[in-house]
Amino acid sequence: MDTMKKQDGFMSQKLIVLPDDIIAEYATHPLIRPLYITDIGYFPQALHHYRERPAGSAAYIVMYCMAGEGWVSLSGQKKQILQKGSVMVIPANMPHEYGSSETNPWTIYWFHMKGENADSFFEGIDQYTIPTQVSVENSAKIIELFHQCYDLLQKGYSLNRIIYVSQLASHLAALIRFSQQQPHVPGKQKKKHDLELSLQFMSDHLEQNISLQELADQAHLSVPHYTHVFKKTTGYSPIDYYLRLKIQLACQYLDLTEQSIKEISIRLGFQDPYYFSRLFKKIMGKAPLVYRNTRKG
Template identity: 75%
Template sequence: MDTIKKQDGFMSQKLIVLPEHILAEYASHPLIRSLYITDIGYFPQAMHHYRERPEGSPSYIIMYCIAGEGWVRLNQNKLHQMHKGSIIVIPANTPHAYGSTESHPWTIYWFHMRGENAPAFFEGIDSFTASSQVSVEKSTQIIELFHESYELLEKGYSLNHIIYVSQLACHLAALIRFSQQQPKVPKSRQNKHDIEESLQYMSAHIEQQVTLQELAEQAKLSVPHYSMLFKDATGYSPIDYFLRLKIQRACQYLDLTNQSIKEISLQLSFQDPYYFSRIFKKIIGKSPSAYRDTRKG
């Protein structure tokens, strides 16, 4: 049973709860069943907003705070403070409570989602059980996805509308998952670093040789710390990732130019074409010449 301290709405709020019979009718559709929105809302300056679900919700609840402050408690455990830029995913069937502060009431966008792929999107990532920050770029995307979903649902619950909104839900879930998987870096200016900057640096130097020490210095981090953060973010060591970027570029040269394999290897700073071919086959699964002969498009 839900406990709500504020029964009426909030000025300029947006709220849609899809009827259960609509969800039951459409939820098995192959383009919907993977992930779909059941409820969607926007509460601006939601003073006294409070909700408690002792039994949890059958849906995953995504809450994104763009102003003000609030809190979320899961399983009677630690309180997670929410403030501007904070996002949290409340797992399905998890007892929880949340509310806005009285002194600085929050403004939140929220989504309830279900589907076969919901656990794959939202479970197994520690940061989903604690509020964390969203970048300005990702914030804009989340808000745009909300409005596109909401405005389409406002026009009716047709099958085509629900299919489209389901795909927007997948985009949103992937965006949140990607955002939350980024490593948390100490806030001191000396250690501040965004892995995205390393990726841009690698791309800008793709035809050169770059050492691990150089990458760590560019990131203003020690080699061990940088390597750990980079692998947490990408799943690969920095040099392994850089080699993969080089081979990815080699594929483009093989597809789009008439350069020989030796010329391509030298252009990408592989001094030994045989070593280049071995790395290429290890990553792509076939030799450069076999790759070039493969029909594409």
């Protein structure tokens, strides 16, 4: 049996629970079936907000804390603090309870999601069940996606609206997946490693050559730790990824300039044009000249 501490609502709250018959009617549609929202809500300054579900929820629960703080406990484990600017996903069918701080009550946006792709979005990544800070930019996107979904559903449950909301749900899930796969190293905030900064550093130095040691130093990590974190997140070693970014830029030069292959090679820091051509073919599946002569668009 689900338990709530506060039976009435919160001032200025927003809440929509889709009727079961609507979900049953639309959930098999090919554009809705992959992922869809069943419940959506916004609780501002939700003092005394508390919920306990001993059997869990049939849906994945996405919680984003915009202000204040609260806590979440999964399967009776230690409470985890959900603070301003952090997001957390409660897995489907997992017993849980959560509540707002009594001294600094949270303001939260939340979504319940189901669908045949829900497991693929949310399972298998430990970070999902740990509150994770998201960037200011992604926080704004989460809030924007909420309001788009809410405004659409508030105007009715037509098929086209539900399809649109389903696509917004996929965007939201992908955004959260992306945000939560950006690893951080424990320690002071200023020393946290944001992989996005490392990727930006690579992008800013594509016409130069940077070493693995320089990349690790920029990330404030040892070479082995940096390599492990980077490969776990991207699937590539740092230097392999860096070379792929160089080849990606080479494609742009081949498409948009009249520079020779040798000129492009040297411009990107490859002193040996033959090595550049071999690497280009390995990554792109065709030689630079063949790529340039291929019709595009």
